Amino acid sequence: MRLSKPNIQLNAQGKLHHFLTLEGLKHTHLTEILDVAQTFIDPATGEINKVDSLHGKAIMNLFFEPSTRTLTTFEIAEKRLSADVVNLNIETSSTKKGETLLDTLWNLEAMLADMFVVRHNESGAAHFIAKHVAPQVHVINAGDGQHAHPTQAMLDMFTIRKHKKDIFDLKVAIIGDIQHSRVVRSQIQALSILEAREIRVIGPTTLMPSNPDALGVHVYHDIEQGLDGVDVIINVRLQNERMQSALLPSEKEFFNLYGLTKERLKFAKADAIVMHPGPINRGVEIDSEVADGEQSVILEQVTYGIAVRMAVIKTIFDNAQALKK
Amino acid sequence: MRLSKPNIQLNAQGKLHHFLTLEGLKHTHLTEILDVAQTFIDPATGEINKVDSLHGKAIMNLFFEPSTRTLTTFEIAEKRLSADVVNLNIETSSTKKGETLLDTLWNLEAMLADMFVVRHNESGAAHFIAKHVAPQVHVINAGDGQHAHPTQAMLDMFTIRKHKKDIFDLKVAIIGDIQHSRVVRSQIQALSILEAREIRVIGPTTLMPSNPDALGVHVYHDIEQGLDGVDVIINVRLQNERMQSALLPSEKEFFNLYGLTKERLKFAKADAIVMHPGPINRGVEIDSEVADGEQSVILEQVTYGIAVRMAVIKTIFDNAQALKK
Amino acid sequence: MRLSKPNIQLNAQGKLHHFLTLEGLKHTHLTEILDVAQTFIDPATGEINKVDSLHGKAIMNLFFEPSTRTLTTFEIAEKRLSADVVNLNIETSSTKKGETLLDTLWNLEAMLADMFVVRHNESGAAHFIAKHVAPQVHVINAGDGQHAHPTQAMLDMFTIRKHKKDIFDLKVAIIGDIQHSRVVRSQIQALSILEAREIRVIGPTTLMPSNPDALGVHVYHDIEQGLDGVDVIINVRLQNERMQSALLPSEKEFFNLYGLTKERLKFAKADAIVMHPGPINRGVEIDSEVADGEQSVILEQVTYGIAVRMAVIKTIFDNAQALKK
Numbered sequence: 012m013r014l015s016k017p018n019i020q021l022n023a024q025g026k027l028h029h030f031l032t033l034e035g036l037k038h039t040h041l042t043e044i045l046d047v048a049q050t051f052i053d054p055a056t057g058e059i060n061k062v063d064s065l066h067g068k069a070i071m072n073l074f075f076e077p078s079t080r081t082l083t084t085f086e087i088a089e090k091r092l093s094a095d096v097v098n099l100n101i102e103t104s105s106t107k108k109g110e111t112l113l114d115t116l117w118n119l120e121a122m123l124a125d126m127f128v129v130r131h132n133e134s135g136a137a138h139f140i141a142k143h144v145a146p147q148v149h150v151i152n153a154g155d156g157q158h159a160h161p162t163q164a165m166l167d168m169f170t171i172r173k174h175k176k177d178i179f180d181l182k183v184a185i186i187g188d189i190q191h192s193r194v195v196r197s198q199i200q201a202l203s204i205l206e207a208r209e210i211r212v213i214g215p216t217t218l219m220p221s222n223p224d225a226l227g228v229h230v231y232h233d234i235e236q237g238l239d240g241v242d243v244i245i246n247v248r249l250q251n252e253r254m255q256s257a258l259l260p261s262e263k264e265f266f267n268l269y270g271l272t273k274e275r276l277k278f279a280k281a282d283a284i285v286m287h288p289g290p291i292n293r294g295v296e297i298d299s300e301v302a303d304g305e306q307s308v309i310l311e312q313v314t315y316g317i318a319v320r321m322a323v324i325k326t327i328f329d330n331a332q333a334l335k336k
Numbered sequence: 337m338r339l340s341k342p343n344i345q346l347n348a349q350g351k352l353h354h355f356l357t358l359e360g361l362k363h364t365h366l367t368e369i370l371d372v373a374q375t376f377i378d379p380a381t382g383e384i385n386k387v388d389s390l391h392g393k394a395i396m397n398l399f400f401e402p403s404t405r406t407l408t409t410f411e412i413a414e415k416r417l418s419a420d421v422v423n424l425n426i427e428t429s430s431t432k433k434g435e436t437l438l439d440t441l442w443n444l445e446a447m448l449a450d451m452f453v454v455r456h457n458e459s460g461a462a463h464f465i466a467k468h469v470a471p472q473v474h475v476i477n478a479g480d481g482q483h484a485h486p487t488q489a490m491l492d493m494f495t496i497r498k499h500k501k502d503i504f505d506l507k508v509a510i511i512g513d514i515q516h517s518r519v520v521r522s523q524i525q526a527l528s529i530l531e532a533r534e535i536r537v538i539g540p541t542t543l544m545p546s547n548p549d550a551l552g553v554h555v556y557h558d559i560e561q562g563l564d565g566v567d568v569i570i571n572v573r574l575q576n577e578r579m580q581s582a583l584l585p586s587e588k589e590f591f592n593l594y595g596l597t598k599e600r601l602k603f604a605k606a607d608a609i610v611m612h613p614g615p616i617n618r619g620v621e622i623d624s625e626v627a628d629g630e631q632s633v634i635l636e637q638v639t640y641g642i643a644v645r646m647a648v649i650k651t652i653f654d655n656a657q658a659l660k661k
Numbered sequence: 662m663r664l665s666k667p668n669i670q671l672n673a674q675g676k677l678h679h680f681l682t683l684e685g686l687k688h689t690h691l692t693e694i695l696d697v698a699q700t701f702i703d704p705a706t707g708e709i710n711k712v713d714s715l716h717g718k719a720i721m722n723l724f725f726e727p728s729t730r731t732l733t734t735f736e737i738a739e740k741r742l743s744a745d746v747v748n749l750n751i752e753t754s755s756t757k758k759g760e761t762l763l764d765t766l767w768n769l770e771a772m773l774a775d776m777f778v779v780r781h782n783e784s785g786a787a788h789f790i791a792k793h794v795a796p797q798v799h800v801i802n803a804g805d806g807q808h809a810h811p812t813q814a815m816l817d818m819f820t821i822r823k824h825k826k827d828i829f830d831l832k833v834a835i836i837g838d839i840q841h842s843r844v845v846r847s848q849i850q851a852l853s854i855l856e857a858r859e860i861r862v863i864g865p866t867t868l869m870p871s872n873p874d875a876l877g878v879h880v881y882h883d884i885e886q887g888l889d890g891v892d893v894i895i896n897v898r899l900q901n902e903r904m905q906s907a908l909l910p911s912e913k914e915f916f917n918l919y920g921l922t923k924e925r926l927k928f929a930k931a932d933a934i935v936m937h938p939g940p941i942n943r944g945v946e947i948d949s950e951v952a953d954g955e956q957s958v959i960l961e962q963v964t965y966g967i968a969v970r971m972a973v974i975k976t977i978f979d980n981a982q983a984l985k986k
Contacts, residue, residue, distance in 0.1 A: 392711035396733075420737065422733055422737060424729065436943070439939075439940060439941060440940075443730060443960070443963050446963035446964045447733060447964070447967060448737065
């Protein structure tokens with residue numbers, strides 16, 4: 012299944028029109044977003060100031076799948092850009108009355124939405140929507156099925172760059188469910204585009220990708236070997252669904268084999284940073300000592316998520332404006 | 337049952353203070369709203385710009401009956417006027433704690449609401465509320481039972497005027513459930529006030545009004561005869577409830593007898609427009625070929641709904657301001 | 662149980678940093694809030710104007726317990742200060758996914774929240790949160806268990822001061838469930854700090870405090886004796902939970918013994934005012950003739966609640982600003 016048709020998200024000038032996936036994007040697309048995100052952060056205070064950039068623009072957050080965390084960061088980013096924000100829980104909407112998804116979309120579009128931020132439990136949902144909206148409407152993928160979660164990956168890249176400068180020189184290890192996680196898919200694509208020196212994935216066979224070479228990653232089943240000498244450790248949430256589906260034995264056994272503990276952390280470089288997209292399962296994939304420890308940048312990731320989402324939104328509208336000239 | 341006491345919605349200068357129903361309003365009331373709505377639409381781009389008119393005003397959307405579509409259009413209209421917007425799902429509020437509806441209202445009013453937008457499944461709810469609010473508080477009816485949905489009818493009139501100029505010359509056919517639909521009640525009143533040349537209603541006997549002469553409409557049971565030579569076709573959503581109540585045989589049979597198809601559309605004038613308040617039931621009251629066809633203005637209606645709702649709100653506040661001088 | 666550590670809510674200058682409880686606050690803390698609240702009310706019109714004070718600040722309303730009334734007044738107050746407002750129903754959030762409350766909080770904090778307004782059914786929740794947030798984040802208690810509801814008490818003080826000038830001279834009677842009500846706890850503390858001449862509590866033994874002397878209140882089981890000569894009557898909602906727990910016989914019997922009727926009101930001073938935090942139970946703790954009568958200031962309380970909440974929020978941010986200088 013090839014969900015991503017990279018070109019659908021680029022405009023005639025090759026700039027981002029939608030933001031659906033990292034697949035097919037170039038180094039410059041990513042660094043532009045990271046650079047714009049940096050401008051939102053006050054160098055003196057670390058705060059993110061409110062700007063007027065999107066005054067009069069209407070952004071609709073279409074969450075077909077609930078996610079307080081992602082919705083809230085988008086909502087804050089949108090309001091900090093001074094957009095008008097409407098949250099729509101689509102489960103309770105007209106689709107109940109027998110209206111098709113496309114009719115719902117076209118109606119929302121006719122309500123003069125300038126952008127849809129879409130969260131859906133089916134892979135390809137954001138692409139489907141992007142394919143069917145009017146040319147002046149933009150779509151951001153806020154997570155679709157097991158496919159992609161590109162803004163999460165971008166905030167991860169921003170966090171790495173903040174601590175490590177050039178991603179080009181880094182060895183990065185991702186621990187956990189590599190096979191089913193949309194976050195990891197997007198992270199690997201981002202790291203590849205930004206030419207990380209080495210990308211390692213660590214976990215049990217049942218959670219490893221079937222095509223590591225195509226992805227450009229090295230598979231490790233032993234966590235200590237996998238962490239050896241890395242600069243960045245990305246820990247991924249273990250979905251309960253996987254446990255239930257018998258792909259995994261138990262939380263306790265997973266922690267014994269792959270939980271990130273203080274002892275295991277020592278195998279990485281002394282200045283390695285620990286990341287996690289959240290929400291964390293303490294005592295399952297990560298030990299509290301590590302999650303709350305000095306090398307953890309987990310909460311910084313959340314803050315940078317605001318700046319990065321502001322950057323993605325603003326870049327898309329700026330690109331559309333540039334096209335008109 | 338005579339729910340409408342037209343005078344309750346007019347102030348001492350005979351101007352709109354509330355907007356509850358079209359019954360009893362004059363030609364000038366309606367054309368004023370339509371003219372104000374026109375000013376919100378950018379003639380060059382067709383966009384609706386954000387204005388500061390309602391900065392500092394608080395509008396509460398009181399939805400006793402859920403309606404994502406209507407709530408969202410009001411919310412967007414209110415935010416585009418720069419009002420502070422609070423959405424209240426009254427089902428989950430203090431009324432649960434044994435407080436009466438009036439106590440709830442008086443409390444919301446004491447929270448300095450300047451306007452209530454009310455949606456309720458009981459006919460007369462918006463009137464009841466308007467009767468009991470303080471003199472400085474305005475009420476807009478966003479649909480009450482089988483009684484009225486005046487902003488929907490006004491956006492329909494705006495759409496017609498956009499395409500056909502003068503409603504005075506037009507033959508309009510409304511197909512569907514004429515007897516129970518609040519949308520149709522309001523449409524017929526609007527068309528009467530704007531002196532449409534002829535208003536036809538088309539459908540099975542069980543869905544026709546009992547008093548067509550009083551309403552000033554002509555009843556057709558044959559759709560081809562009813563559509564013959566009309567300028568405007570308004571298709572109305574068929575409520576599932578009607579099916580269940582045995583007023584109607586089946587969706588399929590309704591489509592066979594009254595579904596708007598490409599073939600039937602040919603009986604209308606060649607430049608007739610097709611309207612529908614949404615959400616549409618494809619294959620029940622309208623065929624996809626027609627809904628998505630060249631003569632369909634269904635999605636334009638949605639966009640104009642923003643401008644018209646902005647106009648109703650702004651007109652009411654302007655009228656109150658004029659009264660103070 | 663001593664939930665309140667008063668110092669946690671004061672900054673290095675002894676000014677409010679959080680607003681969790683009235684316990685331990687000084688006369689000046691309370692009068693400052695009341696004075697600031699007064700500045701928001703237009704002396705000519707009685708309206709509360711929108712101000713720009715909190716432009717760019719993000720306030721998150723964390724309601725672990727639903728309360729449309731309190732949430733709405735905070736939401737309006739925050740928007741009238743031009744803050745960016747995010748409402749979070751925490752029951753539907755990540756805590757479901759196994760994340761701890763503290764992890765949720767730290768994440769929300771990392772989303773650059775400047776203030777949390779917290780409602781929780783457990784006593785001490787707001788204190789717990791205040792203890793764990795970053796130094797630049799402020800917490801307001803919007804009601805926690807049976808512990809405190811300080812903004813409600815402050816709006817009550819504001820209402821009294823509006824009608825009676827100096828609280829120092831007043832006899833105040835509180836009727837109802839004194840033992841379990843967080844509102845009453847906070848009211849008694851506020852009245853004590855503002856040195857009301859006499860504080861009386863009226864009700865059946867089962868609802869009276871176990872330590873009246875420590876609270877500085879006089880207990881009356883006879884309502885006519887209790888109301889004799891008072892300036893202010895505060896009626897408190899009778900919680901249905903109390904009925905069910907057999908602390909009370911029945912609604913009807915309570916009304917017979919303690920319901921505030923027109924006849925009983927005559928025992929108070931002729932110009933006594935009647936207050937109630939709402940929502941009222943007509944015919945249980947208060948008769949409609951009194952609730953809607955000339956001496957009732959119940960709806961004024963709601964309006965002043967907006968001004969007082971604006972004042973609490975603004976004062977806290979101003980204090981933080983002053984500290985930086």
